[in-house]
Amino acid sequence: MNIFIIGLGLIGGSLALDIQQEFKNATIYGIDSNEEHGDLALEKRIIHQKATSSELKNADIVIIAIPVDVSQEVILKTLDNISDTCLVFDVGSTKEAICNAIKNHPKRRNFLATHPIAGTEFSGPNAALTNLFRNKTNIICEVEKTAFKLQEKALDIFSKLGMRIRYMDPKSHDKHIAYVSHLSHISSFMLGKTVIEKEKNERDIFDMAGSGFASTVRLAKSSPAMWTPIFEQNKENVIESLNEYIHNLQQFKTLLENNDFPEIYTEMENTNHIKQILNGILEVVPQ
Structure with missing residues (x-):
């Protein structure tokens, strides 16, 4: 299973660590606009390999964990480049603007809008923690707009990471x-x-x-x-x-x-x- 994580800070890095722990067959690829973050994540074994957006066509899952002002554009570009069976989900703290931005994309069914209520005041790859999401609530918005098989794939990950699920509309x-x-x-x-x-x-x-x-x-x-x-x-x-x-x-x-x-x-x-x-x-x- 090829998992690409865009954004290797606290949330993206912590997801990478926990997914490695729970899914032994997963290969974690990291993409970050900050080269030092990518190098540090590789050095700390948060990811297995560094990657670029041109490789997203090989992804089974793409996790977008970057600031919300740039995530909309990145989500749209990611959906343009993935296969028809790939799951994409974001972890941003705002949901309405993102859901509105992608509502007419041809691959809207590949996207799941999520917000894990977890974190600390620290940032960057050094802030990544194991078990950050255990017993934490994960808000999922507009689940009905995501293909059912991809919903199942996402829920399997969230369950194994110990998250509680709550469904809510973006507004x-x-x-x-x-x-x-x-x-x-x-x-x-x-x-x-x-x-x-x-x-x-x-x-x-x-x-x-x-x-x-x-x-x-x-x-x-x-x-x-x-x-x-x-x-x-x-x-x-x-x-x-x-x-x-x-x-x-x-x-x-x-x-x-x-x-x-x-x-x-x-x-x-x-x-x-x-x-x-x-x-x-x-x-x-x-x-």
């Missing part, structure tokens, strides 16, 4: 992910910005930073090259989530200004319900 996916992922990254980036600006005048501030700050600002270490296109493609949903978030922040500030600490207590107590929601999610994850 709903982008709206929901704006709240649970994209807003979290913006919050982290802006918290980091606020503290960095304050630190210019108060040099001791980072000496006082504990684990709470570290965990909250962790996502600010994420790649701007990956996240700026995500915010661009999902702009409307991100703005909607920001408006609601800013409203809640402003409301909290007003309560402080008015010394309304009983209401602040109530607000936090009500929000503690998030523990039950998150515990419920963890309970349904197979061990």
Whole structure:
């Protein structure tokens, strides 16, 4: 089985490692616009061979794991070059724009739109991890537009890698992910910005930073090259989530200004319900 992975960063590299582990007959070919990434992936045995797009005609599966601003064009070109039996799937964080871009392609049935909800704040081949996707949710959009035999091929991979599957339309996916992922990254980036600006005048501030700050600002270490296109493609949903978030922040500030600490207590107590929601999610994850 010839598997080509376009983009050898955290997600692409981690998929390569896990697929090698679960599919011993798979040969992993790597394509990356950064030559150093390709060389490093080969050196670390994330891939078996480096390749070029001209070789995609030999692929049984193509995985596209690159920033969403360039993935649309790459997906279209990939579909132009593959065989009729090849499966192509992407792993991008936005789905509506990509699904719209390829909807009229003659080989639309060869494509599956997916989004594994997994990752870290690190990037590049050095960030690749084994078992990154185990017990993680994988969102699949417009599954009905993919040929059934290719659906089966994809689901076999996702199952062996330990993913849980959730089906969703692209519009709903982008709206929901704006709240649970994209807003979290913006919050982290802006918290980091606020503290960095304050630190210019108060040099001791980072000496006082504990684990709470570290965990909250962790996502600010994420790649701007990956996240700026995500915010661009999902702009409307991100703005909607920001408006609601800013409203809640402003409301909290007003309560402080008015010394309304009983209401602040109530607000936090009500929000503690998030523990039950998150515990419920963890309970349904197979061990």
